[in-house]
Amino acid sequence: MIIDILAGAVRGGTSIMYAGLGETISERGGVINLGTEGAMLLGALGGYAVTAETGNPWLGVLGGALAGALLSLTHAVLVVSRRANQFASGLTLYFLALGVTALFGVGYVSRQINAFTPVPVPGLSEIPGLGPILFDHDPLVYLAYVAAPVIWWVLFRTRVGLLVRTAGERTEALEVHGYSVKAVRYCATVAGGALAGIGGAHISIAYANSWFENMIAGRGFIAVALVIFAMWNPIRIMAGAYLFGAALSLASVLQTSGIAVNQFALNAVPFVLTLVVLAVLGRRTMLAAPDELLKVFDNSRTT
Numbered sequence: 001m002i003i004d005i006l007a008g009a010v011r012g013g014t015s016i017m018y019a020g021l022g023e024t025i026s027e028r029g030g031v032i033n034l035g036t037e038g039a040m041l042l043g044a045l046g047g048y049a050v051t052a053e054t055g056n057p058w059l060g061v062l063g064g065a066l067a068g069a070l071l072s073l074t075h076a077v078l079v080v081s082r083r084a085n086q087f088a089s090g091l092t093l094y095f096l097a098l099g100v101t102a103l104f105g106v107g108y109v110s111r112q113i114n115a116f117t118p119v120p121v122p123g124l125s126e127i128p129g130l131g132p133i134l135f136d137h138d139p140l141v142y143l144a145y146v147a148a149p150v151i152w153w154v155l156f157r158t159r160v161g162l163l164v165r166t167a168g169e170r171t172e173a174l175e176v177h178g179y180s181v182k183a184v185r186y187c188a189t190v191a192g193g194a195l196a197g198i199g200g201a202h203i204s205i206a207y208a209n210s211w212f213e214n215m216i217a218g219r220g221f222i223a224v225a226l227v228i229f230a231m232w233n234p235i236r237i238m239a240g241a242y243l244f245g246a247a248l249s250l251a252s253v254l255q256t257s258g259i260a261v262n263q264f265a266l267n268a269v270p271f272v273l274t275l276v277v278l279a280v281l282g283r284r285t286m287l288a289a290p291d292e293l294l295k296v297f298d299n300s301r302t303t
Contacts, residue, residue, distance in 0.1 A: 003132055004256070005246055005249055007137075007249075008245065008248070008249025008252065009243070009245035009248075010133060012207065013246070014141045014144045014202055014245070015040070016222055016226065017144050017148065017199070017237060017241035017242075018202065019039075020226045020230070020241055022192035024233075025151065025188050026191075027168065027192075027232060028155060028232055029167045029184060029185045030171070030181075031075075031079060031185050032090065032224075034091050034224060035193075036192075036220040037221050038090075038220070039097070039193045039196035040200035040203070040216045041097045041101045041214070041215075042101060042197060043197025043198060043199065043200025044200035045108070045200075046060075046067030047063050047198075047200065047202075047204050048204040048210075049063065050064075056114070057114060057116050064198055064201025064204075064205075065197045068193040068196045069194040069197060070193075071093055071197075073190050075189060087296075098214060102213050113205060113209070115206060116205055116206035117138065118136050118137055141206075144238075148234045151234045166184075167185055167188065167292070196220065199220075225278060226244065229285050244274075247269045251266035
C-alpha cells in the first residue's frame with residue numbers, strides 16, 4: 001500500500017509540479033496568476049483535443065502548452081499593459097476558461113484517444129520498492145524530473161533568470177540597463193501559462209486518459225499555494241508537488257485495497273493540507289517573496 005501511495009504521489013503530483021513551476025517563473029517576474037487553474041483546464045482540453053484529432057500525444061502536449069500560454073497572454077495584457085488588478089484578472093480568466101472548456105469540450109467526452117502509457121525504465125524499474133515508485137511512469141513524469149532542476153538553474157544561474165528575478169525585485173535596475181520590464185513580465189507570464197497547460201495536458205492524456213468538465217478539480221489553486229510555501233524555489237516545488245500528489249492518490253489506493261473511507265472526506269485532504277501548511281508557515285514565507293509581489297498585495301489592500 002505504501003508503494004502504491006508513493007507511486008501515486010509521483011504520478012498525481014506531476015501536473016501540480018508543472019503548474020507550480022510555471023507559476024514560480026511568473027511570480028519571480030512580478031506577476032501573480034490566479035488563472036493557473038484556468039490555464040490547466042484549457043491545457044487539459046487542448047491536449048486532449050489535439051491528441052484525439054492527430055493521434056499523437058506529443059502534439060497534444062504542444063496543444064496544451066499553447067492553450068495555457070494563450071490564456072496567460074491575456075492575463076499579461078490585462079495586468080502588465082493595462083495595469084488591472086492581478087487577483088481579479090486571474091480569477092476572471094479562470095471562470096472564462098471554465099465556461100469555454102465546458103462549451104467546446106462536450107464533443108470530446110467519452111472519446112477514445114492514443115494516450116501516454118507507462119514506460120518502465122530498463123533496469124531501474126526493477127529495483128525493489130524504488131523502481132515502481134520512480135521509474136514506471138509515462139514520459140511526462142520523467143520530463144518533470146528534469147524540469148525542476150533545469151528551471152532552478154535557469155532562474156539562478158543564467159542571465160535570462162537574472163532578468164526575470166530583477167523584474168520581480170528591482171524594476172528600476174532593468175530600466176537603467178535598457179531592458180523592458182513589460183517584455184520580461186510578458187515572457188515570464190506566458191512561459192508560466194505554457195507550463196500550466198502542460199500540467200493540464202498531463203492530467204487528460206496521461207493520468208486520467210479522458211476529458212470531462214472541470215477535471216482539474218482545484219489543482220491549479222493548490223499549485224499557486226504551493227509556490228508560496230515553497231518560497232519560490234523550483235526544487236521545493238518538486239517536493240511539495242509530490243506531497244500533494246500523495247494526498248490525491250490516497251483515496252484511490254484505499255478504495256483499491258478495500259478500505260471503506262468516506263470519499264468526500266478523502267477528496268478534501270489536499271485542500272485541508274494546503275490550509276494547514278499555510279497556517280503553520282504563516283508570514284515567514286512572505287519574507288522570501290519578490291518585492292514586486294509584496295506591492296501587488298499592498299495595492300490590493302488599499303483598493
